[in-house]
Amino acid sequence: MAFFRKRWVYHTLTWLILWLVLSYLSAKSLPTPNPWDWYVRGAITIAGLALGTYLQFYLKRRYFDTRQYRKYALLVILGLIVSALVSYGLHQLYPITPHSLLQDFINMVFTAPIALGIQYLKRGVIGQFQLQELKAKTAQTELNLLKAQINPHFLFNTLNNIYATNQEDSERGSEMIMELADVMRYHLRFSKLEHVTLEEEVELIRSYVALEKLRLSDNCQVKLEVLGDLNGATLAPLLLLPYVENAFKHGTHSTASCFVTIRIQRELNAIRTTIENSIVANKRTVKTHVGMENVRRRLEILYPQRDTLQVTERSGIFRVQLHLPL
Structure with a gap:
């Protein structure tokens, strides 16, 4: 070719x-x-x-x-x-x-604009292909940069939690460090891939939920529900975890009653995820907004012109709904 x-x-x-x-x-x-x-x-x-x-x-x-x-x-x-x-x-x-010479001149008059027109058309088509290729490469580069930002943001939040837990219970703090090692193993591997299976993404979320449970007391109700057949479904890595992380960061408290509910459902042609958490009044957290802005931008690139994300806040409940087409 x-x-x-x-x-x-x-x-x-x-x-x-x-x-x-x-x-x-x-x-x-x-x-x-x-x-x-x-x-x-x-x-x-x-x-x-x-x-x-x-x-x-x-x-x-x-x-x-x-x-x-x-x-x-x-x-x-x-x-x-x-x-x-x-x-x-x-x-x-x-x-x-x-x-006749006149016939040759007429032939040239008609041929010249046709040839130039074809040349402009060819350049226009090639230009469009090159523009689309450039946009694709730019989008892929931006996606790679966004995925690279997730690791430090995740570590920043998790290490803050481990530090706070370690001040009260050093044994639980040590357990959290061990769980963090498992989570980071998934995290680092996923960040290098363009797609992962839904099973792998769910396993990462299970590991993270187990990590968060170590620092929470019995007053916080945590529920993770996975429905449907996960086999064969793939998605871009680390799309769900930042919203789960955000729910634990802003929806939990060490002493006050609180909850986090995560529901991941495999449908025929989509993955539907609903994450709900309680709204804890007067909770002091370090707000970086990096994680949410990061995932929003990734969704815009991966699913252009699709309403994949809905965020609502009502009756003391913060709800995130993600609908990812397969």
Whole structure:
């Protein structure tokens, strides 16, 4: 395929096809005892048209593209005349039928704008492909950067929790560090992948929930519910975890009554996740907003023009609903 992308190859093929078409038309309209006359006539016509076409390409690149419009206009007219004269002269070298200079000039006048129009069309199509490719590469680069931001943000919040727990119960703090090691193993592996299975993402969330439970007392009700067949479902990594993390960060308290409920359901063509947490009054937390803004932007890139995220706050309950198409 790379061979056919070379300019001289597809130009040669184009002129060859035109030559065959003109030769066929000559055979239909030009009775002659010598069949070679058809091919010679077609070749002479193609030679004149090719000269006029490439001359117009050169003038456009040399003068029009450099904004020398007056000189370009004059040279275009001169180029058409020269091309018509050359084409007329070639036809006189092999006079099969009467041929007029006016006809050659008319041919050049019609051929030049068609050739230039095709060139502009080709450039426009190629430009669109290049623009789409650039957008895709830019989006992928941004996704990689966003995923890279998740690790330090996650560690920042989790280490804060471990520090606070360790002040009250060093044994539980040690257990949290061990659980954190398991979570980080998933975390680091996922951050390098473009897609993970839903089972793997759920396992990561289970590990994180187990980590959070170590620092919470019995007054906080934590529920994780997974419904449907998880086999075969894939998604971009670390899309669900930041919202789970946010629920524990803002919806739990060491002494006050609170709850976090997580429901992940595999549907026919989607993954539906609902995360609810209590709203704890007067809770002091370090607000970075990095995690939520990060995931919002990733959702915009991965699922453009789709309403994948709904966030509501009502009756003391903060609810996040994610609908990710498969």
